[in-house]
Amino acid sequence: MKKLIEFTLNGRKVRVEVEPNELLLNVLREKLCLTGTKYACGIGECGACTVLVDGEAVLSCLTLAIEVDGKNVVTIEGLAKDGKLDVIQEAFLDEGAVQCGYCIPGFILTAKALLKENPSPTEDEIREYIKGNLCRCTGYVNIVRAIKRASELIKEGEK
Amino acid sequence: MDINKVNTKILPVSFDYYAPSSIEELLSILKREEEVVFLAGGTDLLVKMKQRIVEPKVVVSLNRISELSFIEEKEDGLHIGAVTKLRAIEKSDVVREKFPVLYWGVRAIGSVQIRNMGTIGGNLCNASPAADSAPPLMVLNAELKTIGVEGERRIPINEFFVGPGKTVLKSKELLAEIKVPYLPPNSGTSFIKIARTSMDIAKINVAVMVRLENGRIGECRIALGAVAPTPMRARKAEEFLTGKEVTDENLRRAGEIVSKEIRPITDIRSTAEYRREVSKVLTYDALRIAIREASKE
Numbered sequence: 001m002k003k004l005i006e007f008t009l010n011g012r013k014v015r016v017e018v019e020p021n022e023l024l025l026n027v028l029r030e031k032l033c034l035t036g037t038k039y040a041c042g043i044g045e046c047g048a049c050t051v052l053v054d055g056e057a058v059l060s061c062l063t064l065a066i067e068v069d070g071k072n073v074v075t076i077e078g079l080a081k082d083g084k085l086d087v088i089q090e091a092f093l094d095e096g097a098v099q100c101g102y103c104i105p106g107f108i109l110t111a112k113a114l115l116k117e118n119p120s121p122t123e124d125e126i127r128e129y130i131k132g133n134l135c136r137c138t139g140y141v142n143i144v145r146a147i148k149r150a151s152e153l154i155k156e157g158e159k
Numbered sequence: 160m161d162i163n164k165v166n167t168k169i170l171p172v173s174f175d176y177y178a179p180s181s182i183e184e185l186l187s188i189l190k191r192e193e194e195v196v197f198l199a200g201g202t203d204l205l206v207k208m209k210q211r212i213v214e215p216k217v218v219v220s221l222n223r224i225s226e227l228s229f230i231e232e233k234e235d236g237l238h239i240g241a242v243t244k245l246r247a248i249e250k251s252d253v254v255r256e257k258f259p260v261l262y263w264g265v266r267a268i269g270s271v272q273i274r275n276m277g278t279i280g281g282n283l284c285n286a287s288p289a290a291d292s293a294p295p296l297m298v299l300n301a302e303l304k305t306i307g308v309e310g311e312r313r314i315p316i317n318e319f320f321v322g323p324g325k326t327v328l329k330s331k332e333l334l335a336e337i338k339v340p341y342l343p344p345n346s347g348t349s350f351i352k353i354a355r356t357s358m359d360i361a362k363i364n365v366a367v368m369v370r371l372e373n374g375r376i377g378e379c380r381i382a383l384g385a386v387a388p389t390p391m392r393a394r395k396a397e398e399f400l401t402g403k404e405v406t407d408e409n410l411r412r413a414g415e416i417v418s419k420e421i422r423p424i425t426d427i428r429s430t431a432e433y434r435r436e437v438s439k440v441l442t443y444d445a446l447r448i449a450i451r452e453a454s455k456e
Binding site: 001003019020021022023025026039041042043044045047050056057058059061062063064066067069110113114129131132133 | 170198205209218220222276
């Protein structure tokens with residue numbers, strides 16, 4: 001039985017009709033046309049489908065869309081403001097952290113949650129936090145460096 | 160079924176969905192429906208549904224019931240709502256300070272994303288023999304409160320698991336709360352997990368609680384996961400150590416007893432032989448750490 005749900009998506013209210021068995025991932029990609037969120041393993045091991053729900057990094061491939069009724073969802077499309085990239089996105093470009101790019105939206109949103117929680121993480125803390133995100137190009141060194149750089153850029157911006 | 164041959168992009172089952180906002184509302188749904196499946200974090204359930212291992216007609220989400228999500232210090236111990244997120248337990252100061260063994264067990268589960276979604280009750284009710292929260296709660300002698308249409312029950316965690324994926328929970332009965340008694344003075348705990356990668360389910364995990372008494376082991380609890388059909392207490396090793404002096408020989412002997420007491424199998428993560436062998440060392444190491452912690456007080 002279809003149900004009309006309403007939630008905040010990247011700062012704007014959206015309303016969409018969903019079946020109980022529809023996954024958030026597919027509703028974002030197919031009904032709301034936001035294809036930045038990626039499907040890969042589908043079983044919670046790779047982190048490619050990571051989105052922020054009420055500020056927390058969660059897996060949209062294991063979340064029923066119906067469960068985000070009334071919540072606040074942020075996808076990779078919601079990070080840039082007024083045509084300007086988020087500082088984490090800038091840092092990923094600066095450090096050459098993007099190879100094929102498929103895992104990057106998940107990595108950037110996980111990094112967003114990390115830096116909100118812990119603005120100056122150590123390298124170990126970064127690696128621990130992103131262990132649920134896999135990069136098949138194995139570009140981890142530059143990804144870790146980019147998150148470190150983002151944390152420094154945020155600090156500089158605050159001065 | 161081989162997970163690589165399943166289309167994990169969709170949920171191939173349709174079901175009715177309820178999201179009650181109170182226990183009262185939940186119970187009235189349970190009275191009305193014949194058979195239900197409870198949804199908490201979904202990190203285990205949805206994977207099973209994608210593989211059609213579970214094909215529910217009715218899914219009842221517990222995620223809007225705030226009465227089931229809390230961490231509260233009371234006189235008789237720490238009370239944790241079953242639908243409390245693993246990440247909330249990990250971030251709780253009281254858990255970290257007074258129940259470090261639970262902190263380490265919970266932290267060993269999956270990734271940040273998995274712990275943001277997954278709940279303590281879900282980790283227990285999924286009843287994986289390898290559940291990382293189980294051995295810590297077993298050495299803490301936690302007590303589980305269940306609710307259902309037939310009323311409440313209180314079940315010691317050491318009697319909760321009956322087989323892989325199976326608990327003593329009846330149909331339409333759910334875990335509501337976990338009570339963790341405070342540790343006695345002069346006690347220490349430890350948790351160790353071995354896995355193929357830090358994201359993976361345990362090859363073997365062990366939790367220990369030791370209470371020292373005049374330099375001897377006054378009381379000792381040892382629990383292991385992934386070495387039997389359910390998480391288990393190593394009662395023979397516990398019995399052996401009780402009243403013994405803290406010597407290297409006694410601790411090594413306890414490890415050997417554990418290694419005989421467990422009933423491991425060979426699966427994709429490890430062989431039975433490896434699990435038997437490594438359980439000796441893990442038990443020894445975990446005992447050492449717990450004794451060091453107990454000596455700190």
